[in-house]
Amino acid sequence: MRTIDFETIASAVASACIEANLHLPPDVLAALQEALEQETAPTARSILADLLENARLTPETGLPLCQDTGLVTVFADVGQEVHLVGGTLGEAVNEGVRRGYAEGLLRKSILAKPLDRASNTGDNTPAVLHVRLVEGDRLRLTVAPKGGGSENASAVWLLTPAQGRQGVIDAVVGRIREVGGRPCPPLILGVGLGGSFEEAAIQAKRAVVLRPLRQPNPDTDLAALEADLLEAANATGIGPMGLGGRTTALGVHVESYPCHIASLPLALSVQCHSARHKTVEL
Amino acid sequence: MSEAIRLSTPLTAEAATSLQAGDAVLISGHLYTARDAAHKRLRDLLDAGEPLPFDPEGALIYYCGPTPAPPGRPIGSAGPTTSSRMDGYAPLLHAYGVRATLGKGPRSAAVRAALQEHSAVYLVAVGGVGALLAERIVAAELVAFEDLGTEAIRRLTVEDFPAIVTYDSHGGSAFAGDD
Known part of the structure; x- marks a missing residue:
């Protein structure tokens, strides 16, 4: 058994929320660059160039890539030999989202009640969490903010x-x-x-x-x-x-x-x- | 893309009708942000015979809910949201003088008809480049509905804010597959 505590998870999720919202993954950047090289239509080329320029600007300005910083979906692969302490996985993930969205100045877009427009939770929680039990003693978390x-x-x-x-x-x-x-x-x-x-x-x-x-x-x-x-x-x-x-x-x-x-x-x-x-x- | 056309607000009917679908424009002046919740309140005000919190004549409404402004910046990331959610409100606002809306994605036939009727245009800004667009926003002030948070109405002062004329006032469209 390996022990992983609440704070470790919350802190990792908070950092991942900020990182994900400010940095486009290298595989996506490479695909956009290739698309730009293959496009001939002027408007399409101009838009693709803007997408690449935006991704270049975000680390420099500290602003998120998109104003819709999304609903946070988390895929968790939990090793069967992991022992979580200090709270549930769901509570730790939501604490991470809460901190990441506050510290990163990310937009809070989640309604507690889908039919009540005035019910914004104010901290972008809760996340949608998909858990799989896997072999081993590691916890792998993929944090994916998704726009509406x-x-x-x-x-x-x-x-x-x-x-x-x-x-x-x-x-x-x-x-x-x-x-x-x-x-x-x-x-x-x-x-x-x-x-x-x-x-x-x-x-x-x-x-x-x-x-x-x-x-x-x-x-x-x-x-x-x-x-x-x-x-x-x-x-x-x-x-x-x-x-x-x-x-x-x-x-x-x-x-x-x-x-x-x-x-x-x-x-x-x-x-x-x-x-x-x-x-x-x- | 041919050289961008410079526009300033308030936008006149003459300026709006001179635009053709596919034109690239650079806007200087004011944009008023409003999304779903703010639009509902604007319609409620009009239904009650009350004035709007900004002068609609020649105004340009930007479908945008920005991220919080970091210290030293007027606004956070500030790109367009999907326009079609506001389709039910746009014809009414054009009837009160709003000359352009700015967002992303296609709109209803009723919105396109309202553009022709009221000498107005629909502009598209590139979605997902909120950090890049924020560079063209020099000031942001709250106008109304502070309780709506990111959905409040803000007056943005912009310089050379880039957009593409997507539905013009003559029935033209820049969307692929449209006539």
């Missing part, structure tokens, strides 16, 4: 098995066309295939947040589906901010899970270009 604009473009479908692979492509590309410039393209698309209604959604979000950008699925069939979805998304011509161009999506990641013979659950997690996340291992 792109989260609102995400979707879940319960397709019929007969709709198959083409049905998946049609649903995803149809949704991308429908939302257009709303979720701040260029996008990163996470697709969760199979499982159940809720498992598909979690797989989709894990696909976006936890996999390095453009790393293909090791399953060759799923990697081919990722390539086809990326090509179809970019063939829409929606482009950066919906104003036209070749770059509608920077990458597509598909994760799958076994499913019932009667079902074909499908989820799409739409991530804006400001794909913010920070992983820490304790």
Whole structure:
């Protein structure tokens, strides 16, 4: 058994909230740079250059990348030999969010009651926490602040098995066309295939947040589906901010899970270009 | 992109109607921030026959809820939010003289019709570059609804704030796939 205390977790989450909101990950920066080199449309090029310039400015100014510093989603892989002391994992994560959003001057965007606009919690808690028990004695936390604009473009479908692979492509590309410039393209698309209604959604979000950008699925069939979805998304011509161009999506990641013979659950997690996340291992 | 057109506020009908979808603009003057909650209150004021907390004639409304201002800066990160959530309010505000709204993403047919009817335009600012856009904001002062926090109405003084004319007052659109 290895002991990890409340304070260690809270402090790590606080730092990760600030870090994630101020620094775009290197894989996202590299993909934006490559997109800029491939775009020919002047408006698209200008927007992509602004995204890179913004990321260059944030460490210098101390301002977050985006004013929507998001709802904090935390993926926690908890080793079965870890003993947490001083409070629950959920309490420690929320204390970290509370401190990080205060110290980092990040926006507090969370309503305690979804239908009561006056119920802002004032500290951006609570986070949404997804916990997995894994082997070992480490605690791995990935902190991912997610803006409302792109989260609102995400979707879940319960397709019929007969709709198959083409049905998946049609649903995803149809949704991308429908939302257009709303979720701040260029996008990163996470697709969760199979499982159940809720498992598909979690797989989709894990696909976006936890996999390095453009790393293909090791399953060759799923990697081919990722390539086809990326090509179809970019063939829409929606482009950066919906104003036209070749770059509608920077990458597509598909994760799958076994499913019932009667079902074909499908989820799409739409991530804006400001794909913010920070992983820490304790 | 061709050279940007400089605009100053209050924006006249003549200036607004001279713009074409796809034009790049640089705005100097004042922007009024307002999001969902502030728009609901503005509509409630108009419904009650009360005056608005700012002069709507020629005004430019910016759909923005900034992060808190660090010491020594007028404002925090301050990019656009999704405009379509305010579609239900925009035609009313254009009828009272608001000449432009600034946000991101597509809008309803009713909003596009209101732009033509009231000689107004819809501008898009690049989403997710709140730190970059904050560099063009030189002052921010509270105008109304302080209790709404980030959703309060603020008057931003801007210099060369960049945007793209996305729906013009003649029915034109810069969005990919629009006619």
